[in-house]
Amino acid sequence: MNFVCMNSKGILLRLLLGLLLVSGLGSPALAQSERVKDVNSNGWYMYFGDHKLNSRWGLHTELQWRRHNVISDPQQLLVRTGINYDLTPLAMFTLGYGYIETHPYGDFPAAGTFPEHRIYQQLQIRNSLSRVGLQHRYRLEQRWIRPAGAETTTYLNRARYMLKATLPLFGPSIESGEPFLAAYNEIFIGFGNNIQRNIFDQNRAYAALGFKVNDAASLELGYLNQIVQRANGTVFEHNHTLQVSLFYNLNFSEN
Known part of the structure; x- marks a missing residue:
């Protein structure tokens, strides 16, 4: 294994360690006696698509079955x-x-199934560090949630930042028919008048094995460690989650 390959894997390992550290330190400083831990095992089965319509414009499509x-x-x-x-x-x-529909789950379930409507603005920036591909995603969300049994809708604001890293297992770049490693960390921060004690909303730390099927499609199979602080500020969900993801990006501008 040459020096460049060893150096790239070292970069990815440092990123992974940093992501896990952020995940562990992401929650606010509450006394341990105030915290209630809710541990769950989940599975997220997901499709993502960014489809180019011409040289500048495109369409994003996404479906997640959690x-x-x-x-x-x-x-x-x-x-x-x-x-x-x-x-x-x-x-x-x-x-x-x-549009998000949430069902009761875990040891502290919601009173019933409830909907959420969400508008978001997002900026994604790509760069690289040696053989490691990096993606920075900044997202603002305006959320309208109507809890089960409530007569009114609650408006919430949230900011998110995700750093994702990918590393080819063979060669300098990820080519069709080749596997790769992927990892990300994403932190969620709530703000605005209706935020209660959960200014820290959640943190997600993820690691996966990926496979690039062709120029348009790739698959990832990974593990997500999700920490969610409920609105009351005392219940913390620790969700161990299997993630299966399909990324399928069509380029209609070439047709």
Whole structure:
């Protein structure tokens, strides 16, 4: 194994360690006696697509089928779409809408199934560090949630930042028919008048093995460690989650 390959894997390992450290330190400093831990095993089965319509504009499509107890019970259904605009070859802005349906799950379930409507603005920037590909994603969300049994809708704001790293296992870049490693960390921060004690909303730390099927499609099979602080500020979900993801990006501008 040459020096460049060893150096790239060292970079990815340092990133992974940093992501795990952020995940462990992401929650606010509450006394341990105040915290209630809710441990769950979930499965998220997901499709993502960014489809180019011409040299600048594109369409984002996304579907996530989230299950409690890995697959047996419902957790969430998420449908998200958006309009993409390429600011530069390495920077893309998205304006979009998402619908989320959340079901009761865990030791502290919601009173019933409830919907959420969401508008979001997003900036994605890509770069690289040696053989490691990096993606920075900044997202603002405006959320309208109507809890089960409530007569009114609650409006919430949230900011998210994700850093994702990918590393080819063979050669300098990820080519069709080749595996790769992927990892990311994403932190969620709530703000605005209706945020209660959960300014820290959640943190997600992820590691996966990926496979690039062809120029348009890739698959990832990974593990997600999700920490969620409920609105009351005392219940912390620790969700051990299997993630199966399909990325399928069509280029209609070439047709």
